[in-house]
Amino acid sequence: MSALDAIQIDTPKGTSVHVYQGGSGPxxxxxxxxxxxxxxxxxxxLRLAESFTVHAPELPGYGESVGEELLEDMLDxxxxxxxxxxALGLDRPHxxxxxxxxxxxxxxxxVDNRRTPSLSLIAPAGVWLDEHPIPDIFATLPxxxxxxxxxxxxxxxGALTGGADFSDPEALVEFFIRNARQLGxxxxxxxxxxxRRLSKRIYRLTAPTLLVWGESDKLISPVYAERWLxxxxxxxxxxxxxxxxxxxxEQPDQVAAAIxxxxxxxxxxxx
Amino acid sequence: xxxxxxxxxxxxxxxxxxxxxxxxxxxxxxxxLYDPVEGHRVYHQxxxxxxxxxxxxxxxxxxNEHHQNGYGLMPSPNIIAAGLAxxxxxxxICVIGNSIALYxxxxxxxxxxxxxxxxxxxxxxxxFPVGTSMDTNYCYGQIPALTRDKYAxxxxxxxxxxxxxxxxxxxxxxxxLRYVNCWPKPIQKPHPPxxxxxxxxxxxxxxxxxxxxxxxxxxxxxxxxGKALLDGYWDRVAHHGADDSPYRASFAQTICVADTxxxxxxxYAEHVLYFYNRCLHVYPGFADAPGYRTIxxxxxxxxxxxxxxxxxxxxxxTWKDLVEGGHVIAxxxxxxxxxxxxxxxNLRIGTVFGLFHxxxxxxxxxxxxxxxxxxxxxxxxxxxxxxxxxxxxxWCKPLDTRLDPLETVGGxxxxxxxT
Numbered sequence: 001m002s003a004l005d006a007i008q009i010d011t012p013k014g015t016s017v018h019v020y021q022g023g024s025g026p027x028x029x030x031x032x033x034x035x036x037x038x039x040x041x042x043x044x045x046l047r048l049a050e051s052f053t054v055h056a057p058e059l060p061g062y063g064e065s066v067g068e069e070l071l072e073d074m075l076d077x078x079x080x081x082x083x084x085x086x087a088l089g090l091d092r093p094h095x096x097x098x099x100x101x102x103x104x105x106x107x108x109x110x111v112d113n114r115r116t117p118s119l120s121l122i123a124p125a126g127v128w129l130d131e132h133p134i135p136d137i138f139a140t141l142p143x144x145x146x147x148x149x150x151x152x153x154x155x156x157x158g159a160l161t162g163g164a165d166f167s168d169p170e171a172l173v174e175f176f177i178r179n180a181r182q183l184g185x186x187x188x189x190x191x192x193x194x195x196r197r198l199s200k201r202i203y204r205l206t207a208p209t210l211l212v213w214g215e216s217d218k219l220i221s222p223v224y225a226e227r228w229l230x231x232x233x234x235x236x237x238x239x240x241x242x243x244x245x246x247x248x249x250e251q252p253d254q255v256a257a258a259i260x261x262x263x264x265x266x267x268x269x270x271x
Numbered sequence: 272x273x274x275x276x277x278x279x280x281x282x283x284x285x286x287x288x289x290x291x292x293x294x295x296x297x298x299x300x301x302x303x304l305y306d307p308v309e310g311h312r313v314y315h316q317x318x319x320x321x322x323x324x325x326x327x328x329x330x331x332x333x334x335n336e337h338h339q340n341g342y343g344l345m346p347s348p349n350i351i352a353a354g355l356a357x358x359x360x361x362x363x364i365c366v367i368g369n370s371i372a373l374y375x376x377x378x379x380x381x382x383x384x385x386x387x388x389x390x391x392x393x394x395x396x397x398x399f400p401v402g403t404s405m406d407t408n409y410c411y412g413q414i415p416a417l418t419r420d421k422y423a424x425x426x427x428x429x430x431x432x433x434x435x436x437x438x439x440x441x442x443x444x445x446x447x448l449r450y451v452n453c454w455p456k457p458i459q460k461p462h463p464p465x466x467x468x469x470x471x472x473x474x475x476x477x478x479x480x481x482x483x484x485x486x487x488x489x490x491x492x493x494x495x496x497g498k499a500l501l502d503g504y505w506d507r508v509a510h511h512g513a514d515d516s517p518y519r520a521s522f523a524q525t526i527c528v529a530d531t532x533x534x535x536x537x538x539y540a541e542h543v544l545y546f547y548n549r550c551l552h553v554y555p556g557f558a559d560a561p562g563y564r565t566i567x568x569x570x571x572x573x574x575x576x577x578x579x580x581x582x583x584x585x586x587x588x589t590w591k592d593l594v595e596g597g598h599v600i601a602x603x604x605x606x607x608x609x610x611x612x613x614x615x616x617n618l619r620i621g622t623v624f625g626l627f628h629x630x631x632x633x634x635x636x637x638x639x640x641x642x643x644x645x646x647x648x649x650x651x652x653x654x655x656x657x658x659x660x661x662x663x664x665x666w667c668k669p670l671d672t673r674l675d676p677l678e679t680v681g682g683x684x685x686x687x688x689x690t
Contacts (some may be wrong), residue, residue: 072417072444139409139556177569184416184562191560192412 001049003040004056008064011083014213015067019088021058023049026263029093030056031101034137035149036063037244038159044248047256048096052263055093057084061185068185074196077189078107080113091115094174095207098122098248099220100186106198109205110188117206122222122258123213123245127231132223138191140181141175142175151244159249161231161265202231209235210262212255214243272613272655272667274624275331275365276324276415276641277523280317280351281342283631284309285549290586294553296341298409301432304341306417313344318351322358324627327645330666331363331396333624335468335489336370337403338410342372342630343552350385356391360675363667367466367487367624368398372418373411376446377425378453381432392673396526396666398487399426400468401475405553408560416562421445432597433462453592464665466521472568473502475509479519485622485665489523491551491585493598494614497522501618517656518621519663524614525626527601535601538636539592541594545630547585599629604647609647615655621665 004022011017020040028048037045038055048054061068071077081104085093092115097105102124109116128134135148142160150156180197189196209232225237235263238258242250281525282587286292316525321332333353337343345351347681352366364387364579369380388395389559390614401407401422408415423444432453442449457463459583465484479486486504490497508515525543529535532635600610628637678685 064310068416112493132557136556138415138560139554141556173569177566180561180564182561187415187560187562190418191408191562 001046004039004045004054004175005041009057009087011067011080011087013067013083014070015060015078015080015083016065017060017075017084017087018046018058018064020058020063021054021083022046023052023054025052027090027093028052028054028263029081029088029090029095029096029105030054031081031095031104032056032058032062033099033101034183034190035140035160036182038249041109042269044252047252051260052094055084055088055090059185061181068181071145071185072188072196072229074107074189074198075111077104078111081105081108082112085115092117092261094120096120096122097124097258098244100125100127100190100194101195102125103196103198106202106205107122107196109196109207110201111204113204113206113258118209118210118263119207120212120262121228122247122255123217123224124211124228125194125220126196126198127224127227128193129224129227132221134194134220135143135218136192137219138187148219149245151214151242151250156244156249159246199231206230208262211235211237211245212258213237213239214247214250215239215241216243217245217247219245236252272329272454272652273518273521273621274322274644274649274652275333275363275521275624276329277365277367277624277626278317278321278333278628279335279337279342279626280313280344281546281550281630282344283313283545284343285631289549293552295552295557296338296550297405297553298339298557299554300341310344310493313325314351314352315535317628318343318354318358318636319628320628320634320641321351321355324641324645325355325359327642328559328649329362331365331624332359333365333367335367335398336400336540338406339403340599342546351685352395354388356387356394357676360539360673360677361391362394363396363669365396366393366398366623367396367468367489368400370402370406370411371425371429372402372407372413372422374425375450376388378432378448378451379427380425381429381453382455384431384463385433385453385455388457388459388463389455391669393463393669394667394673395457395459395463396466397515398466398468399429399484404563405557408563412542414562415560418563421564426500429461433457433542451494458670459668464667466665472565473503473507473571474519474565474568476504477511479504480508483664484520485519485548485613487521487523487622487624489624491525491547491594491598493593494522494524494618495597495599498617501620505619512588516659516662516664517615517619518659518662520618520620521622521624522614522618522620523624523626525599525609525629526611526640527599527627527629528604528607528640528648530603530607531642532602535603535606536590536609539629539640540603542630542636543590543601543633547588547593547598548665550584550630554640570600604643607644608648608651611652615652621656621659621662 102121103126146153437450527539
């Protein structure tokens with residue numbers, strides 16, 4: 001497959017959501033991170049689509065998804081995730097979330113723990129350690145982001161800007177507006193500290209859970225994986241070499257393979 | 272015309288290599304630069320200057336709120352205003368203002384402003400800024416995309432708290448209060464005049480016109496750059512069918528007066544450059560949290576005054592650039608009067624917030640400039656708007672019978688005690 005399909009769905013709350021879909025196999029709901037998706041040719045989603053029927057909604061505030069003003073707090077975003085699943089006719093999708101999307105997926109699996117056959121969290125946000133503060137992405141200048149997000153910043157920079165030409169003033173304003181809309185929405189969950197007390201609810205999370213972490217993640221350090229394992233003692237952890245926070249972009253095969261293995265049962269825990 | 276003497280209260284001891292050695296004057300400013308013992312002297316000097324302006328006949332004296340900021344030493348302007356209320360008796364006390372989205376619950380603002388109005392005998396002019404992104408989001412942790420919504424709710428609560436005459440319940444999104452009962456109440460009815468400091472968002476212009484509030488443009492870019500924004504505001508005023516009283520608008524302007532133009536440069540250039548080089552050195556990542564500005568405002572092209580591009584411009588400006596560009600109005604009394612006339616007419620403003628203390632200006636120069644302006648410039652600019660001479664809708668209405676705190680003992684005037 002070379003590109004995913006896209007549909008527009010409406011949720012009862014009133015948002016209109018752009019969803020990428022494709023592949024065959026068990027239903028998988030993918031929740032993206034703060035940077036959004038890379039469109040219908042997102043390499044990680046295409047890789048997942050080899051084994052799953054992938055549904056990847058864009059959060060309102062991103063791309064063609066609108067109604068972000070209706071979503072204000074963590075419960076709104078959590079229920080929005082389930083509203084999307086309902087609108088897509090997914091009763092018990094496998095949940096996969098990256099970064100902010102991991103935070104939402106973990107909340108969804110905690111709030112409604114009977115609808116999640118499996119949960120895969122890639123460098124999820126949602127917990128905070130005072131001794132390891134997560135860098136403030138809201139105060140990070142665009143040209144400093146690649147070093148924070150990628151194992152190989154030079155290769156990653158292109159993915160981040162979507163190939164926009166910043167020497168063109170109009171393209172720059174476009175970028176600022178898109179960024180303000182996306183990060184403005186993300187800030188409702190992540191600003192100023194990306195912690196909305198998931199740890200108080202996580203006891204309800206009973207789904208088999210996989211944690212995937214890029215070993216050179218400089219945004220949410222791999223020490224956070226240990227904290228997640230304290231919160232979810234039965235979870236498995238896979239660390240991915242030559243990958244930073246954007247592991248799904250940098251190592252799509254390894255990340256997708258770990259998820260496939262987890263969903264079909266039995267994960268290796270790497271040392 | 273109304274003239275308000277305003278002091279931002281900058282810290283005057285940022286080193287020469289501040290730009291090179293430090294990331295930001297705001298939010299994560301280096302703690303090592305502040306010295307509380309020297310701060311004791313600085314506060315008193317700045318408050319003395321505000322009192323001096325009152326004695327010279329300025330219509331108002333002005334303070335504002337900033338946090339973790341090297342050019343603004345007033346996290347609580349109300350504390351300074353309380354001191355001024357006890358040491359002055361004539362000038363309006365312009366608190367421009369309290370960042371109302373930051374107070375929990377915001378009835379604290381209703382109460383403290385009421386106290387200031389009562390203590391000062393009805394001299395309060397009350398400002399309600401949204402607050403900069405640096406203050407509101409980065410220092411005080413408000414969620415950027417919800418800041419304006421919270422501001423709007425807090426505004427409604429404060430205004431209701433002042434207007435209602437009985438306790439009421441308030442079930443808001445950000446405030447739930449069973450018994451709102453503002454006590455004490457302001458002297459000015461139904462409330463002190465409200466000024467909204469803004470940076471040029473369309474929503475703010477409409478908000479001001481709809482509520483009959485003064486729109487105060489506080490810019491460091493000077494009056495030539497401010498023209499486009501004020502024009503935008505006056506378009507909205509006309510659109511709403513409101514009258515065009517110049518007292519609907521005010522503008523902050525750096526002003527330096529000397530005997531001659533040459534003397535102005537000699538006396539003030541280094542302090543003005545201190546301000547533009549060091550005080551506006553803000554890490555660009557703090558300039559504008561994503562979500563703080565509405566998408567409509569961004570589409571209209573109103574970015575922060577402190578984007579990296581703007582800062583590069585500020586830091587490279589010379590005295591000549593700053594004066595010619597209108598960032599600073601400086602020179603002899605005649606020069607300053609001419610340029611002020613130009614500014615007042617072109618922007619159509621009834622109130623000027625004059626920034627007379629600039630950067631690390633020493634006390635004597637500040638007083639020299641302040642006095643020259645009061646004696647040789649202000650009187651010649653008084654009657655710029657004869658058609659609106661008696662328009663006091665946006666000014667405070669002090670009690671005729673108010674006490675002069677300097678002449679008061681035990682709540683009684685000295686003259687009464689003597690008899």
